[in-house]
Amino acid sequence: MNVQSIDLGGRRLLIESSPALPLVHVTVALTSGALEDPAGKEGLTRLTARAMRRTGGGLTQQQLDTRIDSLGGSLGADVSHSTVSFNGTVIARNLDAFLDLMIDVLARPGFSEEELALLRRETEAELIEARDNDRALARRWFSRKMFAGHPYARSVSGHLTTVPTMTAGDVRALYQRTWTRENVVLSFSGDIDAAHARASAERLLEALGSGPRLADQVTDPTGPRGRSLVFVDKPERTQTQILIGGLGSHPRDPDHIALHVANTVLGGTFTARLMKEVRSKRGWSYGAYSSLPYDRHRQAFSLWTFPKASDAAACIQLELELLAAWCEKGITQRELAGAKRYLTRSHAFAIDTATKRVGLAFDALIYDLPPGYYEGYLDHIGEVSLERANAAIRDRIDPEHLVVAVVGTAAEIEAEVRASIPGLSAHEIVAHDAD
Amino acid sequence: MVSRARDKRLAQLNQGAAPHAQVRHAGTTRFGPTLAVERFRFGNGLEVLLCEDHSAPVVAYHTWYRVGSRHERPGKTGLAHLFEHLMFNETEKLGAGEFDRKLEEAGAESNAATWLDWTQYTIAIPKQQLPLVIRLEAERMSHLVLRDPQVKSEKEVVANERRYRVEDDVEGSVSETLWAMAFQKHAYQWPTIGWMADIEAFSTEDCQEFYRTFYAPNNASIVVVGDVTENALLSRVQEAYGHLPPSTLPLEDVQPEPPQLEERRTVLSKPTATEKIAIGYHTPAIGDFDHPALSLLSEVLFGGRASRMHQSLVRQLEIASEVRVFVGPFRDPGLTEIFASARGSHTAEELLAAIDQEIARVCDEPISSDEIERARARTELSLIAGLETADGKASTIGFYDTVLGRPAAAFERLEDLSRVTASDLRRVARRYLVPRQRSVVMVRAQNGDKKEAAE
Numbered sequence: 001m002n003v004q005s006i007d008l009g010g011r012r013l014l015i016e017s018s019p020a021l022p023l024v025h026v027t028v029a030l031t032s033g034a035l036e037d038p039a040g041k042e043g044l045t046r047l048t049a050r051a052m053r054r055t056g057g058g059l060t061q062q063q064l065d066t067r068i069d070s071l072g073g074s075l076g077a078d079v080s081h082s083t084v085s086f087n088g089t090v091i092a093r094n095l096d097a098f099l100d101l102m103i104d105v106l107a108r109p110g111f112s113e114e115e116l117a118l119l120r121r122e123t124e125a126e127l128i129e130a131r132d133n134d135r136a137l138a139r140r141w142f143s144r145k146m147f148a149g150h151p152y153a154r155s156v157s158g159h160l161t162t163v164p165t166m167t168a169g170d171v172r173a174l175y176q177r178t179w180t181r182e183n184v185v186l187s188f189s190g191d192i193d194a195a196h197a198r199a200s201a202e203r204l205l206e207a208l209g210s211g212p213r214l215a216d217q218v219t220d221p222t223g224p225r226g227r228s229l230v231f232v233d234k235p236e237r238t239q240t241q242i243l244i245g246g247l248g249s250h251p252r253d254p255d256h257i258a259l260h261v262a263n264t265v266l267g268g269t270f271t272a273r274l275m276k277e278v279r280s281k282r283g284w285s286y287g288a289y290s291s292l293p294y295d296r297h298r299q300a301f302s303l304w305t306f307p308k309a310s311d312a313a314a315c316i317q318l319e320l321e322l323l324a325a326w327c328e329k330g331i332t333q334r335e336l337a338g339a340k341r342y343l344t345r346s347h348a349f350a351i352d353t354a355t356k357r358v359g360l361a362f363d364a365l366i367y368d369l370p371p372g373y374y375e376g377y378l379d380h381i382g383e384v385s386l387e388r389a390n391a392a393i394r395d396r397i398d399p400e401h402l403v404v405a406v407v408g409t410a411a412e413i414e415a416e417v418r419a420s421i422p423g424l425s426a427h428e429i430v431a432h433d434a435d
Numbered sequence: 436m437v438s439r440a441r442d443k444r445l446a447q448l449n450q451g452a453a454p455h456a457q458v459r460h461a462g463t464t465r466f467g468p469t470l471a472v473e474r475f476r477f478g479n480g481l482e483v484l485l486c487e488d489h490s491a492p493v494v495a496y497h498t499w500y501r502v503g504s505r506h507e508r509p510g511k512t513g514l515a516h517l518f519e520h521l522m523f524n525e526t527e528k529l530g531a532g533e534f535d536r537k538l539e540e541a542g543a544e545s546n547a548a549t550w551l552d553w554t555q556y557t558i559a560i561p562k563q564q565l566p567l568v569i570r571l572e573a574e575r576m577s578h579l580v581l582r583d584p585q586v587k588s589e590k591e592v593v594a595n596e597r598r599y600r601v602e603d604d605v606e607g608s609v610s611e612t613l614w615a616m617a618f619q620k621h622a623y624q625w626p627t628i629g630w631m632a633d634i635e636a637f638s639t640e641d642c643q644e645f646y647r648t649f650y651a652p653n654n655a656s657i658v659v660v661g662d663v664t665e666n667a668l669l670s671r672v673q674e675a676y677g678h679l680p681p682s683t684l685p686l687e688d689v690q691p692e693p694p695q696l697e698e699r700r701t702v703l704s705k706p707t708a709t710e711k712i713a714i715g716y717h718t719p720a721i722g723d724f725d726h727p728a729l730s731l732l733s734e735v736l737f738g739g740r741a742s743r744m745h746q747s748l749v750r751q752l753e754i755a756s757e758v759r760v761f762v763g764p765f766r767d768p769g770l771t772e773i774f775a776s777a778r779g780s781h782t783a784e785e786l787l788a789a790i791d792q793e794i795a796r797v798c799d800e801p802i803s804s805d806e807i808e809r810a811r812a813r814t815e816l817s818l819i820a821g822l823e824t825a826d827g828k829a830s831t832i833g834f835y836d837t838v839l840g841r842p843a844a845a846f847e848r849l850e851d852l853s854r855v856t857a858s859d860l861r862r863v864a865r866r867y868l869v870p871r872q873r874s875v876v877m878v879r880a881q882n883g884d885k886k887e888a889a890e
Contacts (some may be wrong), residue, residue, distance in 0.1 A: 020490045023819055061750070065741035070805070072812035091816060118750060125756040125778040128708045132605050235706045235881070239598035270523075270545075271536045280532065283591025286599055308598055338540055345542020348561040352491040353823050433708065 002354075003361045004194060011205055014187040014361050015197045018354035022092040024190040025355045026099070028106055028204060029085035029366060031183050032214045034156040041170060043158015045178075047119060048171045049077040049084050052179075055115050057104025064101065073098045075105065079156055082296040083366045084178075092191040099200050106179065107207035111171055123163050130157070131433050134407045135306070137232050138241035141430065142405035145230045146245060146300050150221040159435045180211035185365050189358040216368075220297045223247025224403050226425030229418060233410035234432035240312040240408040240417075244319055245302030246401050248292050251369045255392035256294075257380045262389040263292045264339040265331040266322070267303060271338075273322055274303065282318075284311045296367050301397060309413050313420035316404065320421065323399045330390030343381050407432070444666050448673055455479035455652075456677025458669055464843045467822070472832055472842040475669060480653025480681045483672055484832055484842055486660040488825060494661035495829035496568045498556040498576070499837045501656075502649040504629075505551050505622040505689055505767070513593065513629015514637065514645050516549040520589045521642060522556065523547075527578040531585070534571060541567050544826075549627055552766045553837045559826045562662040566671055572657075573675035576650055586639045594635065597628050605705045606713075606774065609876050613715045616699050617770055617874040621692035651682030658833040658842075661825040692717070692768065699874040704881055709756070710777040711878035712786045715770035718763065718867045722839050726762075727851040728859040729867060733760045733771065734810035735802055735860065736793060741809070743793050744775075752789055754781040766838050771867070783877035797864045801857045811852050818845055 006013040034045040053075065054061035068075050073090035075098075086106060090098040130136055140155065147153035158166075186204065188197035223246050249256045267274035267290025278288035285305040293299045303323065307315040331339075351357050360374045406417055410429050418427055441460055449457045457478040464472045466486055475483040504515050525531045538545050541564040547556045558568050601607040611626045618624035628634075659668055695717055705711075719725050737744050737760035748755035755775045763769025775786045821827045835844035 018490075021819055021823060023816075023823070062741050062746060065739055066805075066809060069739055069741055069809040069813050072816045074816060089816065089820060091812070091819065118753075121753060121778075122749065122756070125709075129756045129776055132707050134603060236603075238602045239595065269535075269539050271532050271539055276532065279592055280588065283588040284595070286592055286596040306595070306599055308595055338536065341540040342542060345540075345561050345564070346544060348491075348493050348542060349544055349559060352493050352825070355823065 003357050005361065006198060008198075008201060008205060011181060012185050012365055013198065013201045014185075014358050015194050016189045016354040016358050017191075017193050017197075018189065019191050020354075022191050024090055024092050024095050024188065024192045025358075026088040026090075026102065027085055027187045027362060028102070029083050029185050029362070030178055031083065031185060031366060032178060032216070033080050033083045034154065035081050035151045035218055036174065036178055036214070037154065038170075040162060041166060042154050042162045043123065043156070044166055044170055044174055045084060046079040046156055046158065047123060047163065047166055048174050049079050049086075051111055051116055051119055051171055052105050052109040052175070053077045053086070054119065055110035055112055056101065056106070057108045058110040059104065061115060064105070067101055068098070071098050075102065081152055081156060095192065095200075099203065103204055103207045106204065107209075109175065111168055111175070113168055116168055116171060120163055120166060123158065124160055127157060127160055127163070134234065134237070134241045137234070137432055138243050138405050138407045141230050141232050142243040142245065142302065142403060143300070145228060145403045145405065146224060147221050148224075151218050152221055152295070152297070152299070161435055176209065177211065178214060179208060181205045181208040182211060182213045184208065185362065187358045187362050189354040216296060218297055220250075221247065224401050227400065227402050227404070227421055227423050229404045229406070229421055229424055229427040231410055231414050231417065231427070231429045232405065232407040232432050233414070233429050234407055235409055237309055237407065237409045239306055239308050240406055240413070242305050242307070242312065242316060242319075243302050243405045244316065244323070244402055245300045246398060246403070247396075248299050248301035249396050250298045251294055251367070251373055253396070255388065255395060258384045258388040258392035259396050260292055261336065261339050261343065261381065261384045262326075262331055262393050263290055263301070264343060265335040266290045266326050268339070269342060273326070274305075274319070277318060277322060278305055278307075278315060284308075284315050294367055294369075309408055312406065312408060312413055313416040316406075316417060317420040320399065327393055327397055327399050330393055331386070333386050336384070336386050336389055340381055340384065344378055347378060441665070448669060452673065452677060453478075455680060456673050458673060464841070466828075466832065466843045467846055470828075473665065474842070477652065477673070477677065479676070479679055480651075481672075481676050481679075482656040483669070484656060484658045484836060485663070485665055485668060486828060486832060487663065487665070488660055488828065489662045491825065492562045492662050493825050494560055494562050494565050494659060494663050495825040496558045496560065496565065496572065497658040497829045497833045498572055499656045499658065499833045500554045500649060501552075501654050501837060502554055503550050503552045504625060504627040506649065506687065507622065507625070508688075509625070510633060511637070511641060512625040512633045513627070514641060515554055516627050516629060517589060517593050517634065517637060518642060518645055519547045519549045519554050520593055521581060521585065522575055522579065524585045524589070525580040525582075526574050527580060528574055534575065537567065537571060543568065551623055551627060551769075555830075555833060557826060557830065565663060565668070569671045569675045573679070576652065576655065576676070577679050579646060579650070581639055581642050581646065583639050586637065586642055590634055590637060593628065594631065597631060597634065600628065601626070605707050605711060605878060608705070609703065609711060609713045609774070609878055610772065612701065612703060613713045613772065613874055613876045614770065616701060616876070617695070617715045617717065618692055620690040621767065622689050623692070623765070623767065623769060648682060648685060652676055652679045653681035654684055656833065656836060658829045658836070660829040660832065689767070695872050698870050700877070701875075702877045702879060704879045706881045707878065708880055709779065710781070710783045710786075710880055712775050712777075712783040713876045714773040714787070714790065715874045716868055717768060717872045718771040720766055720768050721764045722766070723768075725863050725866070727848055728855045728863045729771065730762050731807065731810050731814070731852055731855050732797065732860045732863055733762050734813055735806050736760065736797065737773070738810060738813050743796070744790065747793055748775060748786065748789050754778055754785050754789060758790070764838065787875065794864065794868045798861065798868070802860050804857070807855070807857060807860070814852055815849060818849060
């Protein structure tokens with residue numbers, strides 16, 4: 001990769017110049033995210049980031065958006081458990097004026113009471129609106145049960161009970177504690193040279209305050225015990241959303257890449273086992289995937305399908321059988337070879353633009369990936385043997401310890417769904433509009 | 436010099452080639468400041484659009500068929516989309532699943548989409564894999580195997596896709612209702628995914644007939660963008676597609692939509708917490724002189740959080756959680772579709788009144804030059820950002836070539852937009868955003884949120 005990594009007094013700056021298009025991408029991110037939310041204030045980190053975006057430099061939301069739009073720019077704030085990132089894109093000729101606005105947003109937020117009150121009410125409305133999204137409902141309840149007792153179970157967006165309690169004092173305190181130059185990572189990519197990027201980064205860092213570095217105090221989650229079902233009850237569902245999963249892994253785990261290859265065989269592609277059995281043979285679900293995402297600590301491994309309501313129980317039963325077979329018998333040499341070829345060759349599309357290449361280097365810093373994770377990615381894929389892939393499945397994935405989350409109409413299918421899960425140790429029905 | 440060298444290379448390719456395989460250069464079009472699109476036409480009618488871009492060792496290979504849901508008829512809706520699914524099945528040389536398996540092992544990213552006017556198959560591959568993709572795409576253009584088990588299974592998959600996108604999705608079902616109400620003659624009245632009863636009723640014979648009719652070289656364009664050279668591409672395309680005969684394309688049988696003379700309105704009841712509204716105004720085709728002005732007007736009204744509608748409905752009145760617009764980019768006149776979701780106990784009627792008020796303002800009061808410039812800048816950013824990857828460039832070229840016959844029309848639109856004046860915006864607002872030309876779908880909430888309702 002051609003990404004330059006520069007140390008600016010302990011702060012990391014990533015740069016890749018590319019004149020292919022007259023665009024510049026800028027990202028400034030925190031090395032911590034919603035896990036910084038105080039207890040009972042879930043959603044505060046997200047609310048703070050959105051308030052920064054709307055009150056930078058003491059401007060109003062409309063003034064800020066008008067100026068950003070006029071420059072041919074966009075600036076969004078993304079918040080997850082482990083990071084807050086401000087992602088800006090601007091037509092290259094307007095970069096410096098755009099950076100002035102970014103500095104206003106990051107270093108000089110006004111946090112006016114009026115805007116915070118508006119934002120709280122908007123967030124409450126969005127939380128209610130989100131109930132229309134069945135897939136998001138399934139994810140939310142899956143995470144809540146999967147990581148029960150661990151900070152990953154907490155909602156990044158917050159709740160109707162927490163958002164209204166957030167005061168300007170809460171927002172300012174969180175901002176001052178987290179948005180210091182000690183806690184940020186920066187990147188520039190696109191139509192900007194290294195000297196310009198470095199000078200811009202220094203200007204941004206200088207504008208930020210100083211403070212102690214945030215320590216990651218989160219431990220690795222332990223995952224669920226036994227098999228449990230959470231059924232999210234919503235009226236008039238002709239279709240279900242189903243997530244089945246357990247604890248996954250982190251790239252620091254020595255067998256992570258081996259598990260990543262094995263997961264590709266189970267549900268990582270269009271010809272993977274899940275897709276073949278659920279969609280191609282039976283036509284039960286438009287999509288059928290398994291995923292092994294990473295975060296700063298071990299995340300969940302999960303299977304996702306969305307069959308029609310009358311096929312839900314049979315689909316869950318089939319998925320559990322496929323999962324058990326994958327765990328017990330592993331994958332075959334032919335499947336391993338196919339997955340390795342796919343992962344090796346398709347990596348070209350993870351690195352086909354400067355912005356994507358910088359993005360991978362950025363992830364490595366934010367998510368504490370092992371040194372050289374992406375630089376050596378192709379070699380590590382090539383080194384995975386059948387024994388290592390199958391050992392990784394056996395060691396990491398336990399089909400007896402799973403959470404099953406289903407969104408559907410309980411009166412019609414819950415009993416059938418419950419009966420389709422052998423060895424179920426706990427089950428509950430929750431209302432789709434429960435907070 | 437380039438032209439003479441190309442003539443020589445084409446003459447070599449055509450030497451001894453059958454008439455269907457003869458290829459000729461059909462024009463060069465600049466694509467932005469540094470790239471160009473070369474058009475080639477084979478004897479069997481196949482068009483190839485090549486944009487060499489050596490910035491990354493990848494190639495985007497997109498096949499656009501000029502068939503979409505507009506070519507269907509009542510009782511057979513959704514056939515173009517079902518067929519898009521079937522194209523990933525068995526061929527004479529490849530067993531079930533082999534097409535995808537070969538692509539995956541080549542490291543390809545593949546997808547497909549069907550809409551009102553067209554069907555698109557996209558493949559992005561590392562450049563070394565281009566010969567494989569050319570062979571595979573040519574194979575499924577002409578040697579697809581359609582049997583009962585595949586058709587039956589794929590119908591079930593599509594039915595599930597419909598449940599996902601329409602039956603269990605409030606916005607999906609509202610949009611479908613809106614288009615069905617707004618169009619009474621034109622084929623745009625039915626959804627691309629098709630009515631459920633039609634999906635369930637398709638026979639294997641329906642699919643075979645559709646394939647024979649529309650999947651042929653003279654109904655397709657191949658768009659290739661990336662790290663490839665002209666000669667290497669053309670010789671392989673000639674080898675793979677040159678033997679395919681053209682089909683006899685049927686005369687299109689689309690009825691123009693008569694003018695709408697009065698507002699149409701309906702009310703749905705859905706299991707959602709808040710009321711919604713969708714409004715569809717009849718607006719011109721993408722090739723119409725007024726389309727760029729209408730797009731710019733939509734940016735002024737709805738584009739981003741500084742827009743008039745967001746400021747009014749979301750921030751000042753606080754009656755909506757979101758409001759947005761979609762301007763139809765279709766060959767024939769379509770809809771400009773507005774969607775808004777109410778907040779708390781506010782009603783769809785309140786949303787409509789607030790939207791009407793902002794539309795009345797743009798009809799009555801001039802839009803400032805600052806607002807127009809901002810809308811232009813947003814449009815320019817959107818276009819450029821979509822061109823970062825080979826895939827993005829291929830989609831832009833293919834889309835504009837398929838609907839307008841001009842592969843670089845995206846850049847022409849930027850020039851058109853630079854000429855749009857405040858008078859143009861007022862004219863299109865007064866001409867198109869009028870109540871008698873609109874259809875309205877209001878959604879009542881079956882389970883209104885008690886907490887919000889109490890506010």
